[in-house]
Amino acid sequence: MKRILSFFRSMTFGxxxxxxxxxxxxAGSLIPQQEEAMKYVNAYGAQTAALLMGLGFxxxxxxxxxxxxxxxxxxxxxxxxxxxxxxxxKAGERLKQQAIKAACDQPFADESQFQKITAYLSGQRYxxxxxxxxxxxSKHFMGFYGSFLVHLSILLVLLFxxxxxxxxxxxxxxxxxxxTLTLSDGTTVxxxxxxxQDESGKxxxxxVLTAASPDGKQSKTQEIRxxxxxxFGSYKIYQQTYGTAGRIQxxxxxxxxxxxxxxxxxxxxxxxxxxxxxxxxxxxGYFRDxxxxxxxxxxxxxxxxxxxxxxxSITDGMSAxxxxxxxxxxxxxxxxxxxLSPAEYPGLRIKRVSGWLYGGLYFSFGLMVAAxxxxxxxxxxxxxAAKEGYVICSPKNQEGLALALEAEKSQAGKNP
Amino acid sequence: MEICFFAALIVYFAASVLQFIGSALKKDGLxxxxxxxxxxxxxxxxxxxxxxxxxxxxLPLANQFEFASGFAWAIAALGFFLYWKLRQEWVMTAAMxxxxxxxxxxxxxxxQIKDIMPALRSTWFALHIGSAAFSYAAFAISAGLGVVYxxxxxxxxxxxxxxxKQMDYLGYRIVxxxxxxxxxVIFSGAIWxxxxxxxxxxxxxxxxxxxxxxxxxxxxxxxxxxxxxxGRRMAWLAVIAxxxxxxTFAGVNLLLPGLHSYAGL
Numbered sequence: 009m010k011r012i013l014s015f016f017r018s019m020t021f022g023x024x025x026x027x028x029x030x031x032x033x034x035a036g037s038l039i040p041q042q043e044e045a046m047k048y049v050n051a052y053g054a055q056t057a058a059l060l061m062g063l064g065f066x067x068x069x070x071x072x073x074x075x076x077x078x079x080x081x082x083x084x085x086x087x088x089x090x091x092x093x094x095x096x097x098k099a100g101e102r103l104k105q106q107a108i109k110a111a112c113d114q115p116f117a118d119e120s121q122f123q124k125i126t127a128y129l130s131g132q133r134y135x136x137x138x139x140x141x142x143x144x145x146s147k148h149f150m151g152f153y154g155s156f157l158v159h160l161s162i163l164l165v166l167l168f169x170x171x172x173x174x175x176x177x178x179x180x181x182x183x184x185x186x187x188t189l190t191l192s193d194g195t196t197v198x199x200x201x202x203x204x205q206d207e208s209g210k211x212x213x214x215x216v217l218t219a220a221s222p223d224g225k226q227s228k229t230q231e232i233r234x235x236x237x238x239x240f241g242s243y244k245i246y247q248q249t250y251g252t253a254g255r256i257q258x259x260x261x262x263x264x265x266x267x268x269x270x271x272x273x274x275x276x277x278x279x280x281x282x283x284x285x286x287x288x289x290x291x292x293g294y295f296r297d298x299x300x301x302x303x304x305x306x307x308x309x310x311x312x313x314x315x316x317x318x319x320x321s322i323t324d325g326m327s328a329x330x331x332x333x334x335x336x337x338x339x340x341x342x343x344x345x346x347x348l349s350p351a352e353y354p355g356l357r358i359k360r361v362s363g364w365l366y367g368g369l370y371f372s373f374g375l376m377v378a379a380x381x382x383x384x385x386x387x388x389x390x391x392x393a394a395k396e397g398y399v400i401c402s403p404k405n406q407e408g409l410a411l412a413l414e415a416e417k418s419q420a421g422k423n424p
Numbered sequence: 425m426e427i428c429f430f431a432a433l434i435v436y437f438a439a440s441v442l443q444f445i446g447s448a449l450k451k452d453g454l455x456x457x458x459x460x461x462x463x464x465x466x467x468x469x470x471x472x473x474x475x476x477x478x479x480x481x482x483l484p485l486a487n488q489f490e491f492a493s494g495f496a497w498a499i500a501a502l503g504f505f506l507y508w509k510l511r512q513e514w515v516m517t518a519a520m521x522x523x524x525x526x527x528x529x530x531x532x533x534x535x536q537i538k539d540i541m542p543a544l545r546s547t548w549f550a551l552h553i554g555s556a557a558f559s560y561a562a563f564a565i566s567a568g569l570g571v572v573y574x575x576x577x578x579x580x581x582x583x584x585x586x587x588x589k590q591m592d593y594l595g596y597r598i599v600x601x602x603x604x605x606x607x608x609v610i611f612s613g614a615i616w617x618x619x620x621x622x623x624x625x626x627x628x629x630x631x632x633x634x635x636x637x638x639x640x641x642x643x644x645x646x647x648x649x650x651x652x653x654x655g656r657r658m659a660w661l662a663v664i665a666x667x668x669x670x671x672t673f674a675g676v677n678l679l680l681p682g683l684h685s686y687a688g689l
Contacts, residue, residue: 019650023643030639037632037680069627173625211542235546235620246622357622369624373611380607384600405593 016080017087025081032077036068078166085163092156100149100388103401107146107390108139112397114413117420119395124420125413126393134391142394154383161376168369177360180248184270184353191358194222197245200229202354204250204311211310213250215354219243242360249355252312254290255348262342270351278322283341286320286327290350294331302331315350426535428472429493433531435465436500436524443520447513455513462520466500469527473497480537485553486544488677492530494553495673498561499523506565506594514591518568526564529674548616555608560669562602563641567666569595570659583655592655595662596648603641610634629680633672640665 015021039060040047048057048066064071116122126143130136134145183189188198200216213233219240220227230238238245254271260279269277271287278284293305293314304316317332323340332338332347339345389402389409398413400406439462446454473493476484484490503519573591581588613631618624625631644661647653653661 019646023646026639026643030636033632033636033639036627037629037636037676041627169625173623178622210539213542234542235616237619237622244622248622359622366618370615373614377604377608377611380604384597384604 013087016083017091018084019088022081022084022088025077025084028077029074029081032068032074035065039065039068041069042067078170082163082166085159085166089156089160089163092159096152096156099152099403100146103149103388103390103403104137104144104146107144107392107399107401108142110392110399110401112392112394112399114399114417115397116395116417121417121420122393122395124416125398128413128416129391129393142392144390144392146388146390148386148388151382151386151388154379154381154386157375157379158383161372161379164372165369165376168365168372172361172365172369175362175365179358180355181358182249182251182272182353182355184253185351189356189358191243195241195243196220196222197356197358199354199356202250202352204252204309204352213247213354215247215356217245217356219245242363244359244361246357246359247354248357250352251355252290252292252315252350252352254287254315254317255351256285256287256317257346257348259344259346260342261339261344268348270353276322277345279343280341282325283323284343285330285338285340285345286322288318288320291316291318311352312350317347425472425475428468428475429535430531432465432469432472433524433527435461435468436496436520436527439465440520440524443513443517447517452513455516458520459507459516462500462516462523463504465523466497466504469493469497469500476537480540482540483550483553485549485557486540487533487538488674489530489533489535491553491557491673492526492533494557495560495564496523496527496530498557499526499564502558502561502565502598506598510590510594512587512590514569514572514587515565515594518572519565522564522568543620546616546620548612548619552609552612552616555605555612559602559605559609560673562598562605563662563666563669566595566598566602566662567669569598570662570666573659574656574663577656577659588655592658596658599641599644599662599665603638603645606634606638606641610638629676630672633668633676633680637665637668637672640668 040051043066045057045061048060051057052060060066064073068074116125126145129145132147134147137144137146181189183197183199185199185201188196190196196219198218198220200218202215204211204213206212206214214231215233216229216231217238218227218229219238221241226241228238228240230236232238232245232247234247237247251272255268256271256277257266257268258277258279259266269275271290274286274288276284276286290312291304291306292308292310292312294316295303295305297303302316304318315334319330319332319338320327321330321338321340330338334347334349337344337346387402387404387406389400389406391409391413392399392401400410400413402409439458442454442458442461446452446458473484476490480486485494499519500523503516503523506515506519569591573588573595576588576591577583583589583592610631613634614624617626617631644658644665647661648658
């Protein structure tokens with residue numbers, strides 16, 4: 009049992025796991041992930057595609073063996089964190105004792121060198137401890153915890169990171185300006201407005217949303233865009249996508265009834281199922297040549313400069329292709345179809361999150377950066393200075409300090 | 425002002441050649457001229473970068489050209505800082521050609537100043553991209569030191585030579601700095617991604633390759649700290665790791681489209 013435990017907490021095991029994660033990540037980045045089966049068949053051939061899919065290489069980051077690697081890595085980090093904590097707890101005291109017992113290997117020629125060195129160490133904010141016949145200067149003892157904290161923080165990042173990725177409830181929803189969504193707990197989200205470009209014409213993709221609690225007592229209005237989601241209670245609402253919908257007003261002239269339809273997909277608009285229009289698509293713009301022929305522009309990432317509707321006009325089962333422009337009307341039987349200016353609308357991502365999980369993840373990020381700093385740049389050191397000389401004790405290379413003290417020593421007497 | 429950029433590129437090249445000849449022939453005078461030339465190139469490069477930033481009205485790190493230029497600038501800045509601290513010629517021998525090579529890559533990218541795209545308008549932009557430039561610069565110098573170390577070994581210098589030991593040690597220390605900064609890059613990117621795309625990690629190719637690079641350097645550090653690897657093996661590891669850095673920086677944008685595709689624009 010002891011040998012198994014020792015293997016699971018060993019660096020060798022940790023390195024094997026890291027190498028395996030690296031290799032699988034490499035495969036996952038080179039093989040397109042979560043695509044349709046036919047894409048793999050077309051790209052690799054039927055046999056290879058079947059093999060890749062069978063091994064889970066087409067969704068490698070969600071396979072059981074990738075999760076197993078993560079769990080084993082967590083186990084390795086946990087065990088080695090425990091081991092390190094035990095080792096580092098008394099390391100500071102051990103280093104001090106080691107320095108006190110050490111013989112001074114850098115001799116002083118006279119008293120002035122001792123004064124110079126001790127003044128330098130005090131100036132560098134070393135902690136001073138008087139002991140018998142010697143003075144002990146120590147610094148960066150927090151550095152002993154660096155390695156332990158690095159491993160602990162990686163473990164926390166993995167744990168909180170996995171929970172944050174797995175737990176939120178996410179829904180994607182398109183909403184037209186003026187429309188209100190009601191979420192599962194009764195919270196409402198109203199899209200007040202949306203624009204693709206700002207006043208100066210720059211791409212902006214911003215929605216003004218109002219979120220309100222189920223009882224209506226709390227509400228919040230905010231303009232959201234990429235990088236600026238709306239936070240309301242446990243919800244986070246993101247500006248995720250956008251689109252431009254055709255707007256067609258349908259008026260029944262026999263009874264005066266009117267309604268406006270938002271058109272994002274092909275659809276047949278009619279009252280009697282025989283006469284009406286079949287909406288095919290809305291295009292952002294068009295070119296018209298000298299002969300009056302139209303060439304339609306199929307896409308743009310901006311507002312539609314010259315929108316045009318492509319429809320089929322259907323009368324008694326007979327259809328005719330028509331291009332309609334905003335402001336135009338078509339009468340079919342008793343129905344008038346008015347083509348209005350298109351509406352730009354947002355696609356929202358609504359995520360329900362746990363604040364404390366995110367807090368834990370961001371705390372782990374901060375801890376890890378601080379721990380790496382401690383590990384690499386706060387190297388514990390103790391310097392024993394006695395009348396006969398000094399000695400530097402540290403678990404790591406202290407070449408910089410050795411050179412600095414050497415320089416100070418050689419300066420003694422020259423610059424009183 | 426583009427003339428400043430190309431002048432900096434030419435001066436970096438001249439400095440690299442002079443430094444190489446000076447080091448090979450052990451002519452301190454040539455090395456000194458190379459340093460002055462590199463300093464002049466650095467000033468021109470800085471001037472161009474500042475001009476571009478003011479003209480664009482933002483940090484000039486928003487596309488492949490700007491990032492490559494910033495990356496080369498960070499190599500030069502870090503090279504000068506290390507030289508100022510250590511006064512060792514081999515620091516410059518490692519930094520100069522690296523700065524030149526990365527700036528040459530930038531020269532092949534589209535240079536026109538464009539509006540920053542909405543996804544990049546974030547307070548995290550400066551921290552994420554700025555730390556990436558300096559992280560990559562640290563890895564570049566470490567790889568450069570690795571090459572210089574291996575060349576010196578090939579020329580018959582002993583691994584026990586104090587200068588070789590110092591070179592080896594600096595190579596490792598600079599990886600420590602790069603690793604810390606790469607961690608900041610990944611974490612700031614994760615927080616930013618959560619704000620922009622709603623998920624802190626999406627296994628996007630850029631993210632995945634940043635993780636691969638991070639793991640490789642983690643292995644490098646473990647080999648050094650725990651297994652006490654030194655010298656030739658660490659020099660090779662530093663060079664191989666930098667290939668991963670270059671792929672993460674340029675290769676992913678060219679070959680593996682994803683959420684970071686705008687980085688190649």
